[in-house]
Amino acid sequence: MTNFPNLIDGEWTMGTQSVPNVNPSDTNDVIGQAASATTEEVEQAIDAAAAAQVGWSKSTPQQRFDILDAIGTEILARKEELGDLLAREEGKTLPEGIGEVARAGQIFKFFAGEALRIPGERLESVRPGVEVDIRREALGVIGIITPWNFPIAIPAWKSAPALCYGNAVVMKAAEAVPGSAWALADIIHRSGLPKGVFNLVNGKGSKIGPVMIDHPKVAGISFTGSVQTGQQVAQGCAKNLKKVQLEMGGKNPMVVLDDADLDIAVGACVNGAFFSTGQRCTASSRLIVTEGIYDAFVAAMSKTVSALTVGDARKAGTQIGPVIDQRQLEKDLEYVQIAQQEGATLVCGGEKIEGSGHFMSPALFVDTANHMRINQEEVFGPVATIIKAKDYEEALKLANDTEFGLSAGICTTSLKYATDFKANAKAGMVMVNLPTAGVDYHVPFGGTKGSSYGSREQGRYAAEFYSTVKTSYMQA
Numbered sequence: 001m002t003n004f005p006n007l008i009d010g011e012w013t014m015g016t017q018s019v020p021n022v023n024p025s026d027t028n029d030v031i032g033q034a035a036s037a038t039t040e041e042v043e044q045a046i047d048a049a050a051a052a053q054v055g056w057s058k059s060t061p062q063q064r065f066d067i068l069d070a071i072g073t074e075i076l077a078r079k080e081e082l083g084d085l086l087a088r089e090e091g092k093t094l095p096e097g098i099g100e101v102a103r104a105g106q107i108f109k110f111f112a113g114e115a116l117r118i119p120g121e122r123l124e125s126v127r128p129g130v131e132v133d134i135r136r137e138a139l140g141v142i143g144i145i146t147p148w149n150f151p152i153a154i155p156a157w158k159s160a161p162a163l164c165y166g167n168a169v170v171m172k173a174a175e176a177v178p179g180s181a182w183a184l185a186d187i188i189h190r191s192g193l194p195k196g197v198f199n200l201v202n203g204k205g206s207k208i209g210p211v212m213i214d215h216p217k218v219a220g221i222s223f224t225g226s227v228q229t230g231q232q233v234a235q236g237c238a239k240n241l242k243k244v245q246l247e248m249g250g251k252n253p254m255v256v257l258d259d260a261d262l263d264i265a266v267g268a269c270v271n272g273a274f275f276s277t278g279q280r281c282t283a284s285s286r287l288i289v290t291e292g293i294y295d296a297f298v299a300a301m302s303k304t305v306s307a308l309t310v311g312d313a314r315k316a317g318t319q320i321g322p323v324i325d326q327r328q329l330e331k332d333l334e335y336v337q338i339a340q341q342e343g344a345t346l347v348c349g350g351e352k353i354e355g356s357g358h359f360m361s362p363a364l365f366v367d368t369a370n371h372m373r374i375n376q377e378e379v380f381g382p383v384a385t386i387i388k389a390k391d392y393e394e395a396l397k398l399a400n401d402t403e404f405g406l407s408a409g410i411c412t413t414s415l416k417y418a419t420d421f422k423a424n425a426k427a428g429m430v431m432v433n434l435p436t437a438g439v440d441y442h443v444p445f446g447g448t449k450g451s452s453y454g455s456r457e458q459g460r461y462a463a464e465f466y467s468t469v470k471t472s473y474m475q476a
């Protein structure tokens with residue numbers, strides 16, 4: 001059994017409270033005990049971060065490069081081992097877990113490079129003899145709150161840019177996945193980063209979030225999680241005039257047109273809807289299919305989906321792992337019932353699989369209308385619906401008829417429709433002949449409408465949130 005302590009001012013601490021880290025594939029497998037920070041511990045971490053940030057903000061691009069690059073190198077070198085831990089505590093399949101760890105390593109490598117390219121500008125003043133320069137400076141202490149579904153990639157894509165631009169970090173990872181956050185903190189801790197610059201305070205979100213939000217020494221909060229919690233975070237940050245960045249839900253459409261390549265469409269929809277057990281805010285949960293391909297698509301989808309192998313996340317051959325916990329499983333099954341009560345027809349799956357983990361068979365619905373709750377509310381599980389559309393125009397309208405706007409996909413061989421969809425889909429990310437989920441690490445990530453709030457994450461656009469702009473005037 002392993003301990004997953006918190007990291008406060010360069011010291012590991014289990015504190016006074018801890019919670020078990022349980023394997024969702026086998027609840028008899030308790031991976032370890034995770035520290036659960038108290039209010040005082042979070043305050044200590046924030047004080048330490050504020051004190052350490054002053055020095056870190058003065059570090060050179062070379063120092064930042066070396067540290068971020070070393071972190072990336074170690075993560076990549078240990079991707080199998082860390083991928084196994086991730087799959088064990090989160091339940092995505094081992095290949096997905098290893099892939100996610102590799103992504104985290106690549107993110108650190110990317111921001112190592114960005115540390116060498118922190119941009120500035122020099123302009124002539126409108127006044128004679130005066131010159132103006134514009135530079136990016138660190139914000140200060142960043143509070144980072146991460147979800148359970150990407151236990152290492154999301155902590156990486158928030159903490160790497162935070163450190164790159166000279167900030168200090170106080171991070172709270174989701175209670176269900178303390179192991180990956182601890183492993184990341186351990187690598188960061190040994191990387192040569194001055195103590196106190198990166199702190200980990202895992203524990204209850206309802207307790208730790210408000211401390212971060214109300215603390216005067218925290219300059220900004222980057223949050224990924226539910227819409228409901230995101231709204232509370234934004235309200236608290238607005239009251240305290242803190243910078244805030246939110247990534248929340250999705251109800252991402254995948255349009256399949258008559259002219260689509262059927263194999264590509266089915267591949268993209270199965271991956272987008274069900275991989276990672278559908279537990280991605282980028283999941284393709286609404287499949288909007290035009291009349292001419294509808295019957296063939298439904299037949300091919302139901303054949304493929306019902307043949308998916310559901311099982312232990314770390315077992316070779318598993319395609320769909322467990323749901324994260326009992327509560328989420330109950331929610332997923334409740335949505336299966338809701339859909340049926342609304343008149344949707346279950347084509348396959350949607351059943352709890354008995355065993356020692358939180359398993360359910362992937363559920364696919366037909367005869368659904370876009371206004372139904374099953375098509376408007378995010379389930380965050382292995383549940384997808386098919387909506388029939390007359391033609392491209394109707395499909396686009398349905399795709400956009402949602403309060404979310406994270407990712408939108410289309411499968412088509414038509415340049416005309418692909419081009420039109422890229423222009424008119426109301427989403428932050430558009431995918432053509434690709435799943436709505438599964439993004440690159442070097443380009444911006446984020447959505448429109450109810451999915452995101454604040455500036456984009458990832459790529460060089462991350463600078464917008466993790467730095468502040470200073471304009472200096474000088475008369476020579």
Ligand code: UN1
Pocket residue numbers: 147149150224247279280281282436437438439
């Ligand atoms: C991806 O689809 O590759 O929580 C990433 C989520 C997103 C990340 C999705 N923030 O599902």
